[in-house]
Amino acid sequence: MINKKRSTIVLIGLLAVTLLGGSAPAFAEEEPPAEPPKVELVLDVSGSMRAADIDGRSRISVAQQAFNEVVDALPDETQLGIRVLGATYPGNDKAKGCQDTQQIVPVGPVDRAQAKAAVATLRPTGFTPVGLALREAAKDLGTGTTARRIVLITDGEDTCAPPDPCEVARELAAQGTKLVVDTLGLAPDEKVRRQLLCIAEATGGTYTAVQRADELTSRIKQLVDRAKDTHTAAPAVVAGKSACDDAPLLAPGVYSDRAAFSEHRWYRVPVLPDQELRVSVSMALDRPVNPDYAVLLRATATDGRELVRGVDAGSGRTDVVSAGLRWSAGEEPTDGASPTPEAESTVAATTVCLVVSNAFAPRQGTQATPGMPVELTVDVVASSPAPTAPDLGRGWVLLVLLTLAGLLTGLVTGLLTRWWVATWRENR
Numbered sequence: 104m105i106n107k108k109r110s111t112i113v114l115i116g117l118l119a120v121t122l123l124g125g126s127a128p129a130f131a132e133e134e135p136p137a138e139p140p141k142v143e144l145v146l147d148v149s150g151s152m153r154a155a156d157i158d159g160r161s162r163i164s165v166a167q168q169a170f171n172e173v174v175d176a177l178p179d180e181t182q183l184g185i186r187v188l189g190a191t192y193p194g195n196d197k198a199k200g201c202q203d204t205q206q207i208v209p210v211g212p213v214d215r216a217q218a219k220a221a222v223a224t225l226r227p228t229g230f231t232p233v234g235l236a237l238r239e240a241a242k243d244l245g246t247g248t249t250a251r252r253i254v255l256i257t258d259g260e261d262t263c264a265p266p267d268p269c270e271v272a273r274e275l276a277a278q279g280t281k282l283v284v285d286t287l288g289l290a291p292d293e294k295v296r297r298q299l300l301c302i303a304e305a306t307g308g309t310y311t312a313v314q315r316a317d318e319l320t321s322r323i324k325q326l327v328d329r330a331k332d333t334h335t336a337a338p339a340v341v342a343g344k345s346a347c348d349d350a351p352l353l354a355p356g357v358y359s360d361r362a363a364f365s366e367h368r369w370y371r372v373p374v375l376p377d378q379e380l381r382v383s384v385s386m387a388l389d390r391p392v393n394p395d396y397a398v399l400l401r402a403t404a405t406d407g408r409e410l411v412r413g414v415d416a417g418s419g420r421t422d423v424v425s426a427g428l429r430w431s432a433g434e435e436p437t438d439g440a441s442p443t444p445e446a447e448s449t450v451a452a453t454t455v456c457l458v459v460s461n462a463f464a465p466r467q468g469t470q471a472t473p474g475m476p477v478e479l480t481v482d483v484v485a486s487s488p489a490p491t492a493p494d495l496g497r498g499w500v501l502l503v504l505l506t507l508a509g510l511l512t513g514l515v516t517g518l519l520t521r522w523w524v525a526t527w528r529e530n531r
Contacts, residue, residue, distance in 0.1 A: 138249045140330035141182045141210055143240045144170065144323070147257035149189030151290075152227040154258070158316045162258050162289050163227050169320040170222045174215050176324060178331060184210030184243050185218060188236040189229040200230035201263035206243050231259050234266035237302070241275050241282055250281040252308075252330045254323060258289035260298055269298060270470070272305035273389060277361060277473035284308045285326045287319065305389040307476070338478055343368030347405060347456035355482045361474035362386065368459045372481055373452035374432045379486040382413075383427035384459050387476040391466040399460040400426040410455065430455065431486040457481075 152163040170185070177183060185208035192203040207221040237253065244251040261268045275282050285308040286299035296312065303310040309326075313319045338357040344350040350369040362368050374380045384400045400413040413428035432453050459479070465471060 138247050139180045139182050140249070141184075141244050141247075141251045142327050142330045143184040143186055143206075143210055143243050143251075143253050144173075144327075145186045145188065145236050145240050145253055145255045146170070146222075146225070147189060147231060147233070147255075147259065147289075148187045148225050148227055149229055149231040149259060149262075150227050151231075151259045154290075157289065157314070157319075160316065161227075163225065165316045165319055166256055166289070167222050167225065168316065169323055171219050172320050173323045173327060174213060174218050174222075177213055177215075177327065179212075181213075181327065181330060182211050183213045183218070183327070184208055184240075185222065186236060186240050186243060187225060188232050189227075190225055192229045194229075197230065197263070201232045201235065203229050204232055204236040204239055206239070210243050210245075230262050231257065232263040233257060233261040233298075233302075234264055234268040234271045237268055237271045237275070237284065238266065244282070247281075250283055252326065253282065253284045254287065254326050255284060255299070255302065256287045256289065256319070256323070257299070258295070260292070260294050269301040269305060269390075272302040273470075273473060276306045276389075276476060282306055286310045287322060288312045289319070301389070304387055305476070307387065341370070341479075343370050343459065343477075345369065347371060347403070347458070350456065352454075353457075353479075353481050356480075358479045358481070360477040360479065362459065362461055362477050363474045364463045364465055364471060365461065366474070368477065370457040370459075370479065372455050372457060372483065374430075374455050374483055375452045376432045377486050378483050379429060379431045380455055381427075381429050381482045381484065382457060383425060383480045384413075385423050385425040385478045386459075386461055386463075387423050387478075388463075389476055391469050393464040393466060396424065396464065397462045398424045398426050399462075400428055401458050401460070402428055402430050403456045403458065405454055405456060 146166055148163065152166070153161055155161045157165045174183070184206060186204060186206045188204040189200070190203065190205065192200045194200065208218045233255070237255070240253050241251075244253070272284055275284075284302050284306040286303045288295050288299050288310070291312065291314070296310070300310045302308070311318075311322050313322065338359040341351050341353065341358040341360055343360050343362070345367065347369045350371045352371045352373065358370075360368060372380060372382070380402065382400065382402070384398065386398050388396075402410045402412070404410060411428050411430045413426040457479075459477060461475065463475060
């Protein structure tokens with residue numbers, strides 16, 4: 104933790120950078136908002152949900168049981184809503200069937216008896232307007248300072264596009280709605296898997312294929328419970344620039360942005376002497392891209408000199424590529440005597456330029472807009488130089504030491520060998 108004196112220095116440094124640069128740093132949200140977590144369950148009730156292939160039961164009956172158990176175990180502070188699609192229109196008119204989505208439980212403190220009764224009356228009926236249901240669910244959850252969560256449970260591909268559900272998910276993410284969509288697939292179908300995976304990736308959610316009743320119940324509970332842990336962690340929206348001069352000035356925090364294919368996005372961070380800058384960036388592959396891709400994170404001085412760069416690495420998920428770096432202000436060479444403690448309080452911060460570059464290339468037919476999701480984490484902490492190793496010298500000194508070590512090793516090895524041979528001959 105930085106003490107009070109160090110905090111004062113940080114504020115003075117940020118003020119100095121503000122006066123020089125003409126703009127105040129962007130701040131990520133620090134205080135958790137009072138708004139409770141909000142979740143909406145979106146259930147597919149189309150005709151295909153009649154299929155009895157989950158533990159010998161119909162898909163809809165398994166989903167109803169899971170909903171009942173989730174409602175019973177729901178934390179009191181969670182505000183839950185339930186929306187259905189394909190639940191009321193039994194006809195063949197596609198125009199009407201593709202408008203068939205309703206909210207049967209409004210988002211708010213849950214009346215458990217009312218919610219379970221509403222779910223119990225559902226019968227598989229019509230079409231599968233997933234894209235429309237996602238848009239309406241986003242409206243149900245409203246806007247606010249916290250992230251909201253949609254849990255989509257379906258067994259089939261959208262039969263009503265447009266709107267394409269994957270494009271709807273990208274639109275919602277690009278609007279900075281702080282909306283996460285998790286998807287659960289009830290049928291082992293490759294097209295359904297790809298569509299649900301695309302929806303989840305576009306919004307930072309997860310996709311899960313469900314084959315058993317207990318899996319469905321357990322996963323929905325996990326996702327609803329996760330809302331209380333993530334609803335305060337929504338990153339602040341920031342727009343990087345094409346050059347460092349007019350790039351946004353960032354304070355420590357978590358930020359989200361969008362980057363076009365093969366684009367460079369610039370940001371600035373003030374770093375005081377005896378401080379260390381730590382930055383990480385993650386880019387999500389929310390659409391088909393060519394297999395050769397990379398993300399590069401660099402820190403440069405305002406005059407263009409590169410200070411350090413971070414190499415991209417896999418995150419354990421094939422849909423996210425990340426990179427990170429560390430840099431201390433003390434790493435820059437300085438001339439003259441070190442400032443006294445009194446003088447240190449007036450030292451201005453060094454402005455470090457951050458640039459996030461990507462080498463993504465879209466596959467043929469892939470939509471280029473909106474840009475790829477970017478999440479940037481910035482932290483500035485008290486520097487802690489790594490301990491130095493024993494110094495063996497450089498140049499000729501090191502060469503002489505290595506030569507002596509080699510001679511000594513050879514001599515000891517020769518003596519041991521002669522002793523072993525003499526002992527072996529005596530014992531023959």
